[in-house]
Structures are given as C-alpha cells and as structure tokens.
Amino acid sequence: MIHILLVEDQALVRQGLKMMIEQDEQLQVIAEAEHGLEALQKMEKHMIDLVIMDIRMPVMNGLEATRKIKEQWPNVKILILTTFNDDEYAVQALKDGANGFLLKTAEQQKLIQAIYSCMRGGMAIHEDVAAKMLPRLLEKSKQAPTTNIPLTPRELAITKLVGEGKTNKEIAAVLHLSVGTVKNHITQILQKLDLRDRTQLAIYAVKHDITS
Amino acid sequence: MIHILLVEDQALVRQGLKMMIEQDEQLQVIAEAEHGLEALQKMEKHMIDLVIMDIRMPVMNGLEATRKIKEQWPNVKILILTTFNDDEYAVQALKDGANGFLLKTAEQQKLIQAIYSCMRGGMAIHEDVAAKMLPRLLEKSKQAPTTNIPLTPRELAITKLVGEGKTNKEIAAVLHLSVGTVKNHITQILQKLDLRDRTQLAIYAVKHDITS
DNA sequence: GAAAAACTGTGACTTGAGTCATTTTCGTAA
DNA sequence: TTACGAAAATGACTCAAGTCACAGTTTTTC
Numbered sequence: 003m004i005h006i007l008l009v010e011d012q013a014l015v016r017q018g019l020k021m022m023i024e025q026d027e028q029l030q031v032i033a034e035a036e037h038g039l040e041a042l043q044k045m046e047k048h049m050i051d052l053v054i055m056d057i058r059m060p061v062m063n064g065l066e067a068t069r070k071i072k073e074q075w076p077n078v079k080i081l082i083l084t085t086f087n088d089d090e091y092a093v094q095a096l097k098d099g100a101n102g103f104l105l106k107t108a109e110q111q112k113l114i115q116a117i118y119s120c121m122r123g124g125m126a127i128h129e130d131v132a133a134k135m136l137p138r139l140l141e142k143s144k145q146a147p148t149t150n151i152p153l154t155p156r157e158l159a160i161t162k163l164v165g166e167g168k169t170n171k172e173i174a175a176v177l178h179l180s181v182g183t184v185k186n187h188i189t190q191i192l193q194k195l196d197l198r199d200r201t202q203l204a205i206y207a208v209k210h211d212i213t214s
Numbered sequence: 215m216i217h218i219l220l221v222e223d224q225a226l227v228r229q230g231l232k233m234m235i236e237q238d239e240q241l242q243v244i245a246e247a248e249h250g251l252e253a254l255q256k257m258e259k260h261m262i263d264l265v266i267m268d269i270r271m272p273v274m275n276g277l278e279a280t281r282k283i284k285e286q287w288p289n290v291k292i293l294i295l296t297t298f299n300d301d302e303y304a305v306q307a308l309k310d311g312a313n314g315f316l317l318k319t320a321e322q323q324k325l326i327q328a329i330y331s332c333m334r335g336g337m338a339i340h341e342d343v344a345a346k347m348l349p350r351l352l353e354k355s356k357q358a359p360t361t362n363i364p365l366t367p368r369e370l371a372i373t374k375l376v377g378e379g380k381t382n383k384e385i386a387a388v389l390h391l392s393v394g395t396v397k398n399h400i401t402q403i404l405q406k407l408d409l410r411d412r413t414q415l416a417i418y419a420v421k422h423d424i425t426s
Numbered sequence: 427g428a429a430a431a432a433c434t435g436t437g438a439c440t441t442g443a444g445t446c447a448t449t450t451t452c453g454t455a456a
Numbered sequence: 457t458t459a460c461g462a463a464a465a466t467g468a469c470t471c472a473a474g475t476c477a478c479a480g481t482t483t484t485t486c
Contacts, residue, residue, distance in 0.1 A: 096348065125345040132344030133337040136308065154432060167414035170473070181472095183434050189474065199442085200473070201413045202379035208420045366462060382443070393442095395464050401444060411472085412443070 004121060005049060008034045009041040009067065010056040010083065015106070019054065022110040029117060038062025042070060045078075052079040052121060054104070057091050065094055072099035079120050084131060092135050102126030151210065152194055158212065160187050164200050165207025216333060217261060220246045221253040221279065222268040222295065227318070231266065234322040241329060250274025254282060257290075264291040264333060266316070269303050277306055284311035291332045296343060304347050314338030364406055370424065372399050376412050377419025 006023060008031050010016045020031045033048050035041040037059045044050070053071060057064040068080050079101045084092060092103060102120045104113060105128045116126035127135075153161060156177075163173045170184045177184070188200060197203050207213075218235060220243050222228040232243045245260045247253040249271045256262070265283060269276035280292050291313045296304060304315060314332045316325060317340045328338035339347075365373060368389075375385045382396045389396070400412060409415050419425075 125348060127341065127344050127348060129339065129341045129344065132339050132341065132348065135348070136337060136339060136344065156433065164413070165417065167410065167417050169411075179433090180435060182436060185474065186434080189476085192474085198379070198381075201376070201416045204413045205377065205379050205416050205420055208417055368463065391463095392465060394466060397444060398446095398464080401446090404444085 004029050004117070005051045006031045006033075006117075007041065007044055007048070007050045007053045009036075009038070009053060009059070009064070010034075011036045011059045012056075015056075019113075022113055023054075023117070025110060026114050029114070036060075038064065038067030038070075041067050045071060045075060050075075050078055052081065052117060054081045054083060054117075055100075056083045057095065065091060065098055068095055068100055069098040081116060081120055081126065092131060096135075103128055103131045105131065151212075153191060157187055157191050157194075160184060161191060161203060161207050162212050164188070165204050165212055167204065216241050216329070217263045218243045218245075218329075219253065219256055219260070219262045219265045221248075221250070221265060221271070221276070222246075223248045223271045224268075227268075231325075234325055235266075235329070237322060238326050241326070248272075250276065250279030250282075253279050257283060257287060262287075262290055264293065264329060266293045266295060267312075268295045269307065277303060277310055280307055280312055281310040293328060293332055293338065304343060308347075315340055315343045317343060365403065369399055369403050369406075372396060373403060373415060373419050374424050376400070376415050377424055379416065 006029060008016055008019060008023075010019065013036075016034055020034070023029050023031055033044040033050065035044050039062045041053065041055070041062075045053075055064045055068060059067075064082060068082070071078060071080065076099075080099065081102045081104050082092070082095045082100045083106055084103050085106055095103075102116055102125050104116055104126070108116075108128065112128070116128075119126045151158070159177060160173055163176060168176070170181050170188070173179075174181045174184045188203070192198065192200075192203060195203070195206060197206060218241060220228055220231060220235075222231065225248075228246055232246070235241050235243055245256040245262065247256050251274045253265065253267070253274075257265075267276045267280060271279075276294060280294070283290060283292065288311075292311065293314045293316050294304070294307045294312045295318055296315050297318055307315075314328055314337050316328055316338070320328075320340065324340070328340075331338045371389060372385055375388060380388070382393050382400070385391070386393045386396045400415070404410065404412075404415060407415070407418060409418060
C-alpha cells in the first residue's frame with residue numbers, strides 16, 4: 003500500500019486526482035493540503051511515501067515545499083503537477099529533488115504509471131515536458147563548443163592547471179618546467195585570449211570546460 | 215515532401231526503417247549511408263531535410279557525423295537512433311545539435327510522429343530516454359545547492375565580482391569601498407572557504423554559480 | 427632543407443594581491 | 457545593557473604574478 007499526500011490549492015482538481023488515484027487499490031490518499039506550509043504539517047503527522055505537488059500555490063509554493071520536504075525526508079518521492087507553461091519552474095524543481103512530472107492534462111492511466119515508476123526509483127517525465135526542459139538544460143552545459151581555442155598543446159595544459167587554481171610554481175613542478183617559462187606561456191595565453199590575468203584565465207578555463 | 219537520409223550500418227534495420235517511413239506519403243528516403251563518412255558524401259549530393267542517424271557505426275560514428283553535418287548544414291534536422299544503453303552518448307549528441315531521439319524499438323506511429331515534430335522545430339525525445347538523460351544533465355548543473363555557503367551578503371557580493379574577473383580596484387569602485395577594505399574582505403572569504411587566492415575563489419564562484 | 431612555429435630558459439623590473447594589527451561604527455541577539 | 461559579528465578603513469610589509477627583451481632548442485610545415 004502506497005501512502006500519498008496530495009498538495010493542490012484547487013479543491014476540485016484535488017478531488018478529481020484523489021478519485022483517479024484511488025481507482026488503483028494499492029494507492030491511498032491519506033492526507034491533503036492546500037499549500038506548501040500545510041503540506042509540511044501533514045508530513046509530520048502521517049507516514050507518507052509519495053507527494054503529489056502543485057507548483058503554483060498561495061502561502062508556500064511547490065518549489066519551496068519540495069526543497070524542505072526533501073531536506074527532512076529524503077526518501078519521500080515527489081511528483082510535480084505541472085502545466086505546459088511551467089517549464090522554467092520545472093528545471094528548478096528537478097534540482098530541488100523532484101522525482102518526476104505529471105501534466106495536469108494526463109489521463110488516469112498515465113498518472114498511475116507515473117506513480118509506480120517513480121516509486122520504483124525511476125524518473126517519470128512526460129514526453130512533452132522533457133522536450134521543453136532539455137534545451138534549457140543544455141544551454142548551460144553547452145556554450146563550450148571547444149572550437150577555435152587558438153592555443154598550443156602546452157598552452158592548453160597550462161590553462162588547464164590555472165583552471166585548477168594552481169600557482170606558477172606548482173604548474174612548473176607538474177610540467178617539469180622553470181617558473182619563468184610558465185610565466186612566459188601565460189603571458190602568451192593571456193594575449194591570445196585577450197584576458198588580463200590568471201584569474202580571468204581560470205574563469206575562462208572553467209566556463210569552457212578545459213579539464214581534460 | 216520531406217527528404218530523408220538514412221544512416222545505419224545494418225542493412226536489415228535500414229530496410230525496415232525505410233519501409234516504415236515511406237508508409238507516410240509525405241516522407242521519402244532519397245539516400246542511405248552505412249556510416250558517417252558516407253553520410254557526409256550523400257549530404258553533398260542531395261538536398262536533405264532530415265537525417266536519421268545511428269550512433270554505433272564503423273568508420274565514423276554518429277556523434278562525429280552529427281557534429282560535422284550540423285556545422286555545414288545547420289538547418290538540417292537530425293534524429294538519433296538509439297537503444298536503452300546509449301544514454302551517455304545521447305547527452306553528447308544533444309550538445310552536438312541533434313534534434314531528437316528515436317528508440318530502435320519504437321513502433322512506426324511514434325517514428326512518423328517524431329519526424330514531424332522535429333521538422334516543426336520541436337524536440338522529439340522518447341519518454342524513457344529523457345528519464346535517463348535528465349538526471350545526468352542535472353548532476354552537472356546541480357552541484358551548487360546554494361546551501362551552507364557561510365558568507366555574509368557583502369562577502370557574497372565581492373565573491374561574485376571576483377568570479378567575473380574584476381580587480382580589487384574595480385570591485386572597490388563598484389561597491390564604493392576602499393581597496394584596502396576589499397582586500398580585507400577577500401582575506402576573510404579565503405579563510406572561510408579554505409582557499410588560497412582570488413583565482414581559486416573565482417573558480418569556486420563559477421562552479422557554484424554565484425552570479426546572481 | 428629552409429622557414430615558421432612551438433617550447434624552453436634567464437634576469438630585471440613593476441605592480442597587484444594578500445596578510446596583519448588595529449580602529450571605528452552599527453545593528454541585533456542574549 | 458552588554459556583547460558580538462559584520463562592515464569599513466588605514467598603513468606597512470611580503471611576494472607571487474605578469475611584462476619585456478633576448479636567446480637557444482626542437483618540431484612542424486611547406
């Protein structure tokens with residue numbers, strides 16, 4: 003038997019969900035809340051396995067509630083209820099520890115499926131939500147096309163070490179060079195990349211993922 | 215009429231795909247290739263709208279081919295053919311510009327759907343593939359839970375500017391402080407975070423996404 | 427085989443960065 | 457009310473970093 007907490011401010015939607023969920027005899031809604039704060043209170047009173055959480059709510063929204071619940075009860079699964087327009091929230095929700103997404107327009111069959119897949123440790127994400135989220139996630143991890151970095155292999159190696167926060171002395175030791183040579187290379191690198199000092203170079207290295 | 219290039223080394227799979235695709239009268243496979251290199255050659259000879267690309271192939275794999283095709287023909291759509299075990303490649307493929315993923319086990323209805331959604335500019339990603347990829351993507355953009363960064367607001371502001379590569383003088387100007395004060399704060403910050411110099415601090419700032 | 431680019435090194439010089447001691451002000455929590 | 461941490465500042469000191477000029481060696485490229 004899976005014990006579920008329903009968090010959703012609109013009573014009608016909540017009722018509908020409850021009925022759909024309890025069509026499956028292994029699933030039971032043993033608590034309901036109208037906003038995040040109430041959800042936290044219910045969590046303390048009941049043994050909850052899974053929370054179904056709306057994002058837009060008064061008092062405390064779903065993101066904050068998700069974060070706080072995951073802090074105190076890391077093993078509880080959380081499914082986010084979402085609409086097509088919530089995609090910027092969705093990414094944040096995932097970072098906060100959500101285990102999946104339900105479109106409000108989903109039919110009950112998908113709903114039940116999502117609950118079980120999420121309880122099994124998987125991640126339940128509706129196809130359309132994923133399609134919207136992925137490009138957003140990629141933007142951040144992309145901006146480094148590794149193209150046209152006009153550095154020689156030696157310069158790259160030094161850039162990498164600068165990006166790890168090493169001093170010239172340490173770099174010299176690792177590469178078996180003199181400190182003076184390292185300095186010369188760095189002068190060269192800064193000129194090529196139009197940077198001012200090793201700090202800007204380190205930032206460059208991290209952002210362009212020069213870590214090989 | 216949508217012109218399609220099929221890239222897949224196994225002739226049987228290729229034949230099957232072709233038949234499934236051409237069930238739809240708007241879709242036509244006008245070229246086929248057994249590996250990435252051949253695909254590039256075919257691209258030059260035909261006007262292609264969409265490429266369906268396997269990942270594991272001899273001579274030149276699907277990732278490299280995707281990258282090269284997107285470089286020369288940025289408007290061509292590319293759908294990656296994948297299995298459940300390819301998820302580490304999948305992320306890379308997306309970064310290289312792929313427009314979607316097809317599971318090799320998908321039925322023809324899903325296949326056709328994916329092609330159209332991809333041509334409309336959307337991203338076609340099978341639910342199960344997305345579920346596997348998202349956690350992987352999140353790991354990279356996550357590691358900064360913004361928690362326990364024991365810095366005061368002032369220190370945070372300075373850390374942020376260091377992370378932008380600013381000098382103490384510039385930071386002092388922005389925050390209306392003396393250079394000495396900035397130095398003092400930085401000494402304090404370095405001690406708190408157990409770092410050695412502003413370069414390591416800048417790296418810390420970038421990695422923890424302190425950019426507010 | 428010659429030219430170009432990459433790699434290595436030295437020494438001298440300038441300056442930004444970081445540490446330390448010490449002081450003052452301000453708000454807030456015990 | 458007191459005590460404390462955050463914030464701001466000054467001055468003096470040390471040193472790593474960066475620039476510059478010059479030079480030798482090796483590797484790549486045409």
